[in-house]
Amino acid sequence: MSQATDLFIIGGGINGTGIARDAAGRGLSVRLAEQGDLAGATSSASTKLFHGGLRYLEFLELRLVRESLREREVLLRAMPHISWPMRFVLPLDPKMRFAGRTPVSRILSVLMPWGRGYRPNLVIRAGLFLYDNLGAREILPGTSTLDLRQAPEGAPLQDRLTRAYEYSDAWVDDARLVVLNARDAAARGADIIVGSRVTEARREGDGWLVRLSDGRDFRAKVLVNAAGPWVGRVIHDVAHLPSTEGVRLVRGSHIVTRRLFDHPKAYFLQGQDGRIIFAIPYERDFTLIGTTDVDHDGPPDRAVCTPEEVDYLCRFVSGYFKKPVTADDVVWTYSGVRPLYDDGSSSATAATRDYVLSLDDKGAPCLHVFGGKITTYRRLAEAAMAKLAPHLPGAGAAWTAGAHLPGGDFPVDGAEGLAQALRRDHPFLTPDWAMRLVRAYGTEAAQVLGGARTAADLGRDFGATLTESELRWMIRNEWARDAKGVLWRRSKLGLRMTPEQVAAIEDYMARERVAA
Structure with a gap:
């Protein structure tokens, strides 16, 4: 059995590899085990955006939005090869009535009972004003107004749509983000083990004994449970820890079609169910459409985009584009399960996207990571290290904010x-x-x-x-x-x-x- 490391991390998604990179860069010894492939589940099934979460403003998640907005430009500078600025077109539909029940919609129904069910343009513009100003913004331009009757962005849209707002967020290759974090962690001394599942973790003395499916045993001072959709299984079936905290598994599915429009901007589309859908230029010749929000039953690795979800996404975007989108246009689908902290929300859409870090220090410490957005993965890693600081007195200071990922040492526009x-x-x-x-x-x-x-x-x-x-x-x-x-x-x-x-x-x- 090898010498004990400071951290043993379970899970090779964005949270696990992000924490591994941060910890290794602080001079700590780190080992990470992933049961399948890096980014093999949730972390390769996102909408592939670094975004503040414009939709989250309706749920008054201001802290999450502010943190996400501030992170966009930090991340753009660190990885200009796999992430770049993108403009989003938000068409205004004067007849759009939606069924969502958000904190903001409830307030509006009291203040404007005659407009119940509408998301007024004034409210949208106010949200975009907050979006422009909540975070420090140097690279990304602010919101502007488009006349869709004259702008090329209006050409693929139905004629009833004549005005739109245009705002900024950023694209990211999610799976490569995970791989590059793992590479940087390894370059700083971390041991990255892929294709071996943690079958048992138990406290022994002042540390942890961790057993892998390949028969190897390791010791660590601290255990980090960043298993994503399997975080609950690790708590109860691998580490056998008493915990009442739960995880809500929410499936997000996407479809990819042949290219629906010829410009490099994306569309932010509002639905009558209160949800929003993105239509994004993808791999030059395609369009990425998503996502759904459906509570998921069953194993996380069995998540698939169902025919009902394909139909939902096709009908949604067909309500905006002149040329209807059908299942025959779909060339690929993918689906992932988000491991959201179970906050008791009534619907999958309303469940918080914020991360929760739960430290069990009744003995050798174990940190459980619930939820999180890809945009805030670096801040999550910093928060995890801050939470573990009393148990890792030899750790260095935070360092990742100004550090490039491998291959990212060139200008944002380079x-x-x-x-x-x-x-x-x-x-x-x-x-x-x-x-x-x-x-x-x-x-x-x-x-x-x-x-x-x-x-x-x-x-x-x-x-x-x-x-x-x-x-x-x-x-x-x-x-x-x-x-x-x-x-x-x-x-x-x-x-x-x-x-x-x-x-x-x-x-x-x-x-x-x-x-x-």
Whole structure:
């Protein structure tokens, strides 16, 4: 059995890897175990946005919105390869009546009983004013007004929609965010174990004994339960701890269609049920639509986008676009389960998206992580370390706010220049290929390509610009274990691959595992 580490973290999603990175950078010894693949569940199934949560203002979650808004620009500077600013168009529908019951809607029903069921434009503008001013904003422009009859953003929308607001948030590649946090944690000394489940964790003396499904045992001073949708199972079935705290599993499903519009902006669409849906440019040739909010029963890893959810999302966006969207337009769906803290809300939509950190220090400390948004993962990690500080007296100070993730050491607006430089050094790259590599690897793209002067130098071509050189990089540096992890998490090239190409990648990776 190895020497005890300071922290043992259960879960390789964004919260687990974010805490691992933060702790390792403070000089602590860290070990993390993930039962499947990094970002294998909730953390690769988000709407892929760094956003303040405009919708959360209706639930008066001002602290969460403020923290999220402040984080957007911190994160944009740290990872300009996998995250970038995006403008959102919010069409104003004067006839939109909604059935939502939020704190704000209840207040409005008292103040404006004649307008019950409406979300007045004045209220929307007030919310956007708060959105512009609650957080420090230097990179992202503020809200503006659009005349949809003249703006290109109005072209795909139905003619009744003539005005819109346009505001700022940011895009992020969620799964790559997790992988890069794990890589940075490992570079700072953390041991990242992928594909091995924690089967038992028990207090022994002043620490924890942790047993993995591969038979290995480890010791740690502190246990961190960042198991996402499995946080409750770890509490009760793995660590056998008494706890009355609960987790509410809420399924969020998305659909991907062929591109519905030709500009780079996204749409924020209001529904009659009080919910909102995003329609976002995705992987150049597609549109991402989501998300649903449905209480989830059953194992978290069995979450799928149901036919009913596909129909709901299609009907929702068809209420705005001139060309109806149907199930036949859908090329891919994905679904994830959000492990929200059970605050007793009446509906999945109303349940808080804020994180809750619960410390059990009746013996060796164990920190349970409930909920959280991808936008606030870094702040969550800082809060976790602050909570554990009395038990980790050797930890250094907070440091992540100004630190780049691997490959992110270039300006926020520098991706185009980086892609041009990559093409100068590797003339065989097409513009789209070069930009894809920059968006995945940033300044490390040159390392992925090595000294290649021709495409043949990169080895086998698996299709859709995925080469043997890049595949080996993912295997050796990013813990990639199978074709699904390569094509749907570390990249989205699965959208462009044939079944035969996928099988070839799987076969290659199986042979690499045997050779290793």
